[in-house]
Amino acid sequence: QVQLRESGGGLVQAGGSLRLSCAASSPYFSGYSMGWFRQAPGKEREFVAAISWSGGTTIYADSVKGRFTISRDNAKKTAYLQMNSLKPDDTAVYYCALDYDNYYGTPNSDEYDYWGQGTQVTVSS
Numbered sequence: 001q002v003q004l005r006e007s008g009g010g011l012v013q014a015g016g017s018l019r020l021s022c023a024a025s026s027p028y029f030s031g032y033s034m035g036w037f038r039q040a041p042g043k044e045r046e047f048v049a050a051i052s053w054s055g056g057t058t059i060y061a062d063s064v065k066g067r068f069t070i071s072r073d074n075a076k077k078t079a080y081l082q083m084n085s086l087k088p089d090d091t092a093v094y095y096c097a098l099d100y101d102n103y104y105g106t107p108n109s110d111e112y113d114y115w116g117q118g119t120q121v122t123v124s125s
Contacts, residue, residue, distance in 0.1 A: 006022050009120045020094055026098070033053055034070075035097045035105060048061055053103045079096055098114045
């Protein structure tokens, strides 16, 4: 059983930055892709970013491209989401997820096998 724990959420003003972390309990963390998703109140969960097992391939939702950066440190079994130029529309609960079956990352949430509990990000205008 893999456990994922997000941290780093909080309240920030528009234009500010936050860095989310996702720590994994699995000893096989380095072999699998990771993703970040978010869900705002009253909305469907949406894809934010994904990263391949090596960190060499990343994909982003159009809404965050150029502002957010996904990365990972396999030695620390941790994935990160650096969020810059935050907007009120970025307000949501952010979740990290691990995919055992896809080395390269995918925006499809159904592909992911394990999920964290989420961390709240609130961007004030």
